[in-house]
Amino acid sequence: MAVRKLSVSLPEEVAEAVVAAAERAGLTVSAWMTRAAAHSARIEAGLAAVAEWEAEHGAITAGELSQAAAVLADADARMFGGADDARLTG
Structure with a gap:
């Protein structure tokens, strides 16, 4: 799998929460953020699919x-x- 390196800026309290969550999960910060971002992307895709379905078939x-x-x-x-x-x- 290709990996793309990104630089992100987070408020200090969010950064601390991310580091703590990654440690609790036994993951690197990169792995934890990848998992969190993938989860969020799946939710957005699901919501978009529901909206598309409802547009065609009703609520x-x-x-x-x-x-x-x-x-x-x-x-x-x-x-x-x-x-x-x-x-x-x-």
């Missing part, structure tokens, strides 16, 4: 959201052995 209904939540909960249970939702919100 997602509460029932559809409930059905999606059930599918995701089932997948989560299969992947993580049924861990409760507390780890997702806390």
Whole structure:
């Protein structure tokens, strides 16, 4: 994989939080920031896909959201052995 070096500027308190989070995760700052940036990019792509779908098909209904939540909960249970939702919100 090609790597591109970038220089970023962060407020001191954010930089300290990043360094601490990377240390807790056992990662370099570069690896932690790569993971965080990739996560954010996936969220943005997902939101864009939902907006595109809704533009074509209309707003997602509460029932559809409930059905999606059930599918995701089932997948989560299969992947993580049924861990409760507390780890997702806390």
